[in-house]
Amino acid sequence: MDFITISLISFFAVVSAFLPPLLDGVERKVRAKIQSRIGPPTVMQTWYDLRKLAVKELKMPLGGELAVLTVFLSLITSVSSIAYLTYVLITSTLNPLSIATLIVLITASHNLTLLSSVSTSNPFSIVGSYRNVTLLLVNEFGFMAGFIATLYALVRLSTNPTPLSFLAYALGLAALIVSTYVGCGRLPYDIHEAEPELASGALIEFSGVALGTYLYTHLMMRYVFSLLVAYAISTLIIGFTNALVVIAVLALLTSIIYILYGVVAAMLGRTRVDLGVRTLFTLYVSLTLCLVVAWLFA
Amino acid sequence: MVSDIIETLASVARGSRSKSILTKVGEVCGDKLLKVERVSPSTIKVLIKADCLHEVAEVLSAERDVYFRTMAASDERPAENLFKLYYVFGIDSEGTNIVVEVPTDGEREVPSISDVVKACDWYELEAHDLMGVKFSGRFLKRLVLPDDWPEEIHPLRKDITTEEIKKLYQPQVVKRAVELGVEEIVKIPIGPYHPALHEPEYFELYVRGEKVVDARYVGFMVHRGIEKLAESMKYDQVPFLAERICGICGFVHSVSYTQAVEEALNIEVPEKTQYIRTIILELERIHSHLLWIGVALHLLGYDTGFMHAWRIREKVMVLSELLTGSRKTYGINLVGGVRKDINKEKIEKTKQTLKQVLNEYKEFVDVATSVPQVRRRLSGTGVLPGGEARAYSLVGPTARGSGLSRDVRKDYTYGAYHFVSFSIPTYSEGDNLARTLVRIDEVYESINIIEQLLDTIPSSSEIKVDSWEPQPMKLGLGNVEAPRGEVIHVVITGKYGPYRWRVRAPTYQNLQAVPTMLRGVDLADAPITIASIDPCFSCTDRAIKINIKTGKVEFIPLEVLSRGGVR
Amino acid sequence: MIEIDPVKCVGCGACVRICPPKALTIEVNEKETILKYFIGRCIFCWMCVQTCPQKAIKTTNKFELSAVDVHELQMELVHNTVKCRVCGKPFITSKFVKEVGRRLNGGFKDDLLYVCPTCRRKLTAKKIATKVTGVE
Known part of the structure; x- marks a missing residue:
């Protein structure tokens, strides 16, 4: 690996670390526009929020030392998944090992955030977390199937572009888009924070730095998921060039x-x-079935 | 003798329905029926002995178009050395009220009718708590008063004053907290809270997995003693107090109160006053329904809909300010009239705003009801069959969502509603979607009603009766179709102010049916189901002075809870 | 909030009787009659404004009324109290007596004006009795 590649990777990793809160600020502005509100003063608001949280006092939840630890662990895994993903994308080292590593890193950081709310002693949080576990069990399956199928179809497309492998790509991409969307924890799938009176998640457990880190990690995960979809789409359009x-x-x-x-x-x-x-x-089962059928004929 | 009374019955009856029902009542009572009189064009008072109350209740509840509206217990010992119970039944098809008056000396038991009239359950408990009336044939427990309230003190009796009550009862929260030693650790109050509208109440849901098996309601946490307070106020001060029963639909209470007093004292209200009251009532319905639609959508996670509903509502609020001077708690009602006139300029402005509201509302509703999650979660959840709705004597959109076309505006008409034509949206499915659609359609109707009224409003500037004479011990009923259902006030007049004022808010009636709706729904659907009756707990809990229960529940350290509950 | 014009106000207490939330209260003691206005209770219904026979109460647009100290929300207007010339009990304000005198256009003489209602009743009864029977 030469110096330019390394500096490119680090540059992109730094950008990726900075971008998610900024994008969240933009999203808040856009959402406010849709809902006929004004929204936050600037798009930098999420960054300001995080900065404020970083200097606020940390109040440990009861029996939640483990929970706070998992938050920081998930920050580490999500940062490393961004870094590794960048490395994979730039050097285009797509092989079973790198794909497996990526999936492990992404799901690990995802599940660590989950673990953080399960390990508290608040019964309401536990209800919320188990709802999320139920949802994610299904979603991880869709994510893996979609991710692997898309990457595999991309390789096939670059060597042997047939209509059938294009169909396989489309199906895989659909699964990938849906599963990453759900993974982002957005409506209608933000069930773990739904009905805050019946069930609540990490958001009411943490405070100060821990809450800031949790939110930041959450935004990073959203970014990683969007990045994966962006990669799957952009590769098809421009191929591997500069x-x-x-x-x-x-x-x-x-x-x-x-x-x-x-x-x-x-x-x-x-x-x-x-x-x-x-x-x-x-949805996932039918998409996978279609994929298998497409594969058999390809 | 008996035949005499039955003859009188027939002569005071208003129409054929009340005639046949009254005859039946006369037959089961025999000589226990003491007196029949017509106290106002739409109200017939029947005085019976307590022994035959149960038989009368059976007769009345067997009729399909009769339902139980309210019951007021009154301490009339200063005048007659008796307690009196006034059971109000309504004949929907004729718009007639039958008030069954039952005297009791406070010692002998009155037969309970809650086995035949389901809705009467809370009324009897409340009369037992606050008046000390004893009922036989049922289980009596504390409903309104806290558990540690002294046994023999009944706060609504005339021989105890507000000051004495204040001295008598001090909430024991602090003492309990010290006993538990909770001061050193962090205190987090758990409940009473409301899953939907964030009001003080408490539901116990018994859940298997994510399915609700049964539900229990514990309420009356914010008793403010409004009825007792009003007994020490003058006639024209009470409307302002009445308006503060509810923060969302306060005007219905002040109109209801003034109508009750006007009926009791035979005050002729100018036509323009009726128009103004009706316009403001409908305006209030629009804003209340928009508020509810917003909250319901928020509960379903559709926050965009919530924002837009409230944006449209804002226009209505500004309009209210134009017409009354206030966004809420308008304070324009007095006995015998209103305080603010509506002139030509205001009429034009109102029409313009309503047109805008109508357009925006149409657009918003089309989008909101087509969001897939909203439809899927509303339809088929929280089902309340029509039979249950009838058995519980439900009112308002909750009843109309279950196929009962019960609307006080049509059935027991008041104000200027007889000058306009409007329809009553009714859906028979009985689920959350039906109740939502009823409210959505009602907003269109309300806009229509206001437009009709503005076209025909009299141009005179007479909006208030100059003076009127109070007469003591007259009975009056006032009812209004509030956004949540029917509000009914019973007033017994006194010398300077009401002698007894009984408020019955719609949630009091509707809440008793919520456990039925909750059985079998998913836990996640419980909040929207509870919200679907548009509950207003502060309205329901209006009866008495104390606002804190025992304190045992309120301050449990989180540590104790999490250990006991989970680990 | 409302503003009470101290020049026009005579301390008759009409506003106190009509005030629904009891934000206006009146206290009568030996020397002074104090009209108290507590903004914390006021619901801004303007009933007092409509009722005031002297038109002494004015509405304002002030509504941001939060204060650190609760006493800042309390306003007082002090009138002199007049004592009954017969029994010596304090009953109404001196301005109120003058206003009544002015409105009656001299219909009442001072000896009746400065007498409390109970004593006035007694006095009148006595007068009638004197007229009828002719005995003092």
């Missing part, structure tokens, strides 16, 4: 997808946990 162009296009596309997800969320209501799981399960 690393700088790839980065620029990726950053732009990721931002667009991030905001688009936010806009979609503003137009929907919240689903119920059993309805949500049932819908997702039906």
Whole structure:
């Protein structure tokens, strides 16, 4: 690996660390526009919020030392998943090992945030967290299937572009988009924070730095998910060319997808946990079946 | 003798329905029926002995178009050395009220009728708590008063004053907290709270998995003693107090109160006053329904709809300010009239605003009801069959969502409603969607009603009766179709102010049916189901002075709870 | 909030009797009659404004009335109290007596004006009795 590649990777990683809260600020502005409100004063608001939280006192939840630890662990995994993803994208080292590592990193940081609210002693948080676990069990399946299928179809498309492999790509991309959307924890799938009086999640457990870190990690995960979709789309359009162009296009596309997800969320209501799981399960199983059929014929 | 009374019955009856019902009542009572009189064009008072109350209740509840409206217990010992119970039944098809008056000496038991009239359950408990009336044939428990209230003190009796009550009862929260040693650790109050509208109440949901098996309601946490307070106020001060019963639909209470006093004292109100009251009532319905639609959508996670509903509502609030001077708690009502006139300029402005509201509302409702999650979660949840709705004597949109077309505006008409034509939206499904659609349609009707009224409003500037003479011990009923259902006030007049004032808010009636709706729904749907009756707990809990229960429940350290509950 | 014009106000207490939330109260002692206005209770219904026979109460647009100290929300208007010339009990304000005198256009003489209602009743009864029977 030469010096330029390394500096490019670190540059993109730094941008990726800075972008998510900014995108969240933009999303808040856009959502306010849709709801005929004014919204936050500037798009930097999320950053200001995080800065404020960082200097606030930390109040440990009862029996929640483990919970706070998992928050910081999930921050580490999500940062490393961004860094590793950047490395994979720029050097285009797509092989089973790197894909597996990516999936492990992403799901690990996802599940660590979940663990954080399960490990508190608040019964309401535990109700909320278990709802999220139920949902994610289905969603991880869809995510893996979609992610692997899309990447595999991309490789096939670059060597042997047939209509059938294009169909496989489309199906895989659909699964990937739905699962990343759900993974972002946006409406209608923000069930763990739904009905705050019946069930609540990490948001009421943490304070100060821990809450800031939790929110930041959450935004990073949203960014990673958008980045994956952006990668799957951009690769098809521009192929693997100049690393700088790839980065620029990726950053732009990721931002667009991030905001688009936010806009979609503003137009929907919240689903119920059993309805949500049932819908997702039906969707993923049928998509996977179609994929298998397409594969058999390809 | 008996035949005499039955003859009188027939002569005071208003129409054929009340005639046949009254005859039946006369037959079951025999010589226990003491007196029948017509106290106002729409109200017939029947005085019976307590022994035959149960038989009368059976007769009345067997009729399909009769329902139980309210019951007021009154301490009339200063005048007649008796307690009196006034059971108000309404004949929907004729718009007639039958007031069954039952005297009791406070010692002998009155037969309970809550086995035949389901809705009467709370009324009897409340009369037992506050008046000390004893009922036989039922389980009596504390409903309104706190558990540690002294046994023999009944706060609504005339021989105890507000000052004495204040001295008598001090909330024991602080003492309990010290006993528990909770001062060193962090205190977090758990309940009473409301899953939907954030008001003080408490539901116990018994859940298996995510399914609600049963539900229990514990209420009356914010008793403010409004009825007792009003007994020490003058006639024209009470409307302002009445308006503060509810923060959302206060005007209905002040109109209801003034109508009750006007009926009791035979005060002729100018036509323009009726128009103004009706316009403001409908305006209040629009803003209240928009508020509810917003909250309901928020509960379903559709926050965009919530924001837009409240944006449209804002226009209505500004309009209220134009017409009355206030956004809420308008304070324009007095006995015999209103305080603010509506002139030509205001009429034009109102029409313009309503047109805008109508357009924006149409657009908003089309979008909001087509959001897939909203539809899926509303339809089929919280089902209340029509039979249950009838058995519980439900009122308002809750009843109309279950196929009962019960609307006080049509059935027991008041104000200027007989000058306009409007329809009553009714859906028979009985689920949350039906109740939502009833409210959505009602907003269109309300806009229509206001427009009709503005076209025909009299141009005179006479909006108030100059003077009127109070007469003591007259009975009056006032009812208003509030956004949540029917509000009914019973007033017994006194010398300077009401002698007894009984308020019955719609939630009092509707809340008793919520456990039925909750059985079998998913836990996640419980908040919207509870919210679907548009509950107003402060209206329901209006009866007495104390606002804190025992304190045992309120301050449980989180540590104790989490250990006991989870680990 | 409302503003009470100390020049026009005579301390008759009409506003106190009509005030629904009892924000206006009146206290009568030996020397002074104090009209108290507590903004914390006021519901801004303007009933007092409509009722005031002297038109002494004015409405204002002031509504941001929060204060650190609760006493800042209390306003007082002090009148002199007149004592009954017969029994010596304090009964109304001196301005009120003058206003009544002015409105009656001299219909009442001072010896009746400065007498409390109970004593006035007694006096009148005595007068009638004197007229009828002719005995002092």
